[in-house]
Amino acid sequence: MIKEVTKVNLRIRSKSEKETKRRGASQWAVAWRRFKKHRSGLVGLGMIIVLLGIAALHNVIAPYPARPHPDAFKPLYEGESAQPPSWKHPFGTTVMGTDVFSEVIHGSIYTIYVAVTVTLISMALSVGVGIVSGYFGRLVDDVLMRVTEVFLVFPSLLFILLFSRIYQLGVAEPFWDVFGIKIPVGLTIVVVIVSIFGWASYARVIRGEVLRMKECEFIQAAKSLGAGSRWIMLRHIFPNILPQVIVLATLTMATAVLVEAAVSFLGFGDPNTITWGRLMEESLQDLSTVWWAEVFPGLAVFLTVLAFNLVGDGLSDALNPRLRE
Amino acid sequence: MNLLEIENLKTYFFTEAGVVKAVDDVTLSVERGCTVGLVGESGSGKSVTAQSVLRIVPRPGKIIGGKILFNGEDLLIKKEEEMRKYRGKKISLIFQDPTSSLNPLFTIGSQLADIVIEHEKVKKDEALEQVVKALRIVKLPDPDHAIYQYPHQFSGGMKQRICIARALLLNPELLFADEPTTNLDVTIQAQIIALLKDLQREFGMTLVMITHDMGIVAEMCKYVVVLYAGNVMESGSIEEIFERPHPYTEALLKAVPRLDETRKLISIPGNIPNLIDPPSGCRFHPRCQYAIDLCKERKPELEDVGNSHFISCHRWRELQGGRY
């Protein structure tokens, strides 16, 4: 009998000889192949890479240093305040006499800081709560979901503004020095508050995904093999919701940039960091005369948000399980 | 003249990974008033054939060649506008999953009546009367009450009855049933099969039964078309096919367990081929125990071997002892 079985195997083998003995393509590889064909996603990715490049080289690219360095006001001393865009000042200058182009370039570093930290904090919270709540269900789920709902029903922008103002009153030192990098304290406070008010809706999405996955037979199979809860959550559930988390993360980045800009624009931001929102706030009253000081920072926010959204779109198409081969 | 004649139909799916030749050169005919079985496994092209006749092939699928003659008229050259008059009215389709083919938001009465109103321009009351009549034909209990209920209030078997009633609403000449019992329990399957047989007998309906179950074919059909990997392997009367089968059909019959006897199962080696790069020659050759070099090199024609039995196999005559 075993002989017969081997014969059949040989048949199958000779048939499959045609397909080369290649390594298997993981779903990440498949997704990347898909993403490479996604035009707008690639455009978005390109824009983000450019933004990262600008942020990394901001001191090299910008013709004028960042405030509070006195040289930031050089155009003023040269009698060039409130100038429209020109070769010397591509985005024009403000009434205060600063170069808008330089300030936008310097602001990019804060934008990235906000996007990354808000995303890290809110994703950590939402993934943790989502997985634990979805996996354990029952009482754990009830409690965690009630907590989530509390955060969802808060008028979040109002609270963000309120808390930003309260906490910033207590800021003694404008920057923390962490290994030589200056971390703006006020901005970090805004970031933390935005994260705390932003994770709840993602936690619900992730919980839903976990609930769906929990019913999958491979989870049952792992249980019947003797795997414990932690094993299942870390080895099976987390890797499988990761694509979803990544898509959510790109969208969170976009939202974070937008919310921070809004907070600063309304004058509740960190007074010591010149973010794009802050730039817009400063020149708001001069909108009729120096429109460029308003438009270019706004354009920067718009393009950044667009880039993150394009990438998020591309990723969600690439990682969409329904389109899988 | 046959009610439906399909000649050299080719329906391909243009996917990211390549062109899937889902239906490749399928030729078959359906006689008026007959129950014809369209048998095949997944990827055989049986459902796509039905979708092609109604011209509702989902994207990225496309009919790229052949003729579909319905009452002698080629459906493939009709305008979309004209085609809509065929769907539901002259040709209709019952799906595998009754739950997803009914809209959960509307009552049975209103979603079925809409179809009548759309095609026949009648008043709502008249349409509802027709719906009740159709529901009565499919033996749905208490149809006068049922029209005010929503799909989720019915069990799977009842939903399938409603779907059959919907397909019959406009007295179509041709009815496709795409695996109508696959999602149902055995005892409910028996009810639905009995219903379809009754309907066929009473109204002389032409029914194309799409299935993978040779048992259902033997039970219901007069003629059978066997598909494999987008090609017709054979077609003919039910008796011919069970007595003098194509090697694929023969292998299939030996591989399924039977309720009435225990015997060794002789399994078919290998897997169902990938239709982006289908096997050369006869598409069954890599899994066929009788395959010779010729089978690999040349695709066999679908030829008439008598008794209106059509077979696509190089070796069939020889295997039958040269009697045909």
Place this chain on the structure above:
Amino acid sequence: METHTSSRAIDGANYKEVDIEMPPLLEVRDLVKYFPVYSKGIFRKKIVGKVHAVDHISFTVNERETVGLVGESGCGKTTTGKLILYLEKPSSGQIFFDGKDVVQTFSKGSKEEQLKLRRSMQMVFQNPYASLDPRMTVYDIISEPFKIHRHIPSNEWKDRVYKLLEMVGLEPYHAERYPHEFSGGQRQRICIARALAVEPRFIIADEPVSSLDVSIRAQILNLIMELQEKLGMSYLYISHDLSSVRQISQRVIVMYLGEIVEQAPTTKLFDNPVHPYTRALMSAVPIPDPKRKMNVIILPGEVPSPINPPSGCRFHPRCQYADQKCKEEKPSFSQVDVDHFVSCHYWHKFA
């Protein structure tokens, strides 16, 4: 002939009478599982009823035996499988595996004992597309049991995985691939390999072939039977498909609405079905032979809701022979033959 056959005579006639002295490998006693039904409240959920998924069932599976568990959807056959593996907690009842109390071990036993029991009982699931983690390679999937149990040294894992792949008819290079690169039949082979990795003595196969193509089913059924021949484990084969149950099992248990209605050795059951439900079920299966005209017993109506199962004999609303007694009194098991049991008041009419 180049075909994939099993040398074992599958016929139930070959079924050896079990030595009564030998204790069964698995014994299920009075097993019950009710799922609560909640009302939707704002603050507190209230239990308003219960689904009688499995209702006081008892049976045994012997060493090297395949027992078929058949029934239609909602009869509790899958839940029974999950209860035995403690993937669901039984509401009451006992399960003994090789003399050990399964429920006690999983609810109160030490981690070591639990893992040991996990190594003796495994499951193969219905849907091979959902039962493999899409983000793991076949190697990772099959070696996962080794990582969990650590019962063999890690330098032997690789050899073991390749041996298991060979055993289920796959190639060594398949180990590097991901589940989405395989067909349904191949995936089911991977699932079987994973179950075999812990060298279990008992495997629950829950509809292992029903989502596969017709031409692939025989491959997997034959593989399952061959493996039993070679490795000598027992199976509980759960299915709605009577034909495959006949093919693979030596003994069959028929369930209806959470209860066992009939059990007997395969040949006896198929030659002489006694319970009206079993008879209707068997008559409803279409036979692939145009010369055999079916004599279908069409059951009226549908399976009632397991939330409010019918009184008395649960089959009575659909049974053409039912009378007042069936409605009021639950039938107990009657012995038709030495090993043939049926739960019907009027079984002697049909035997």
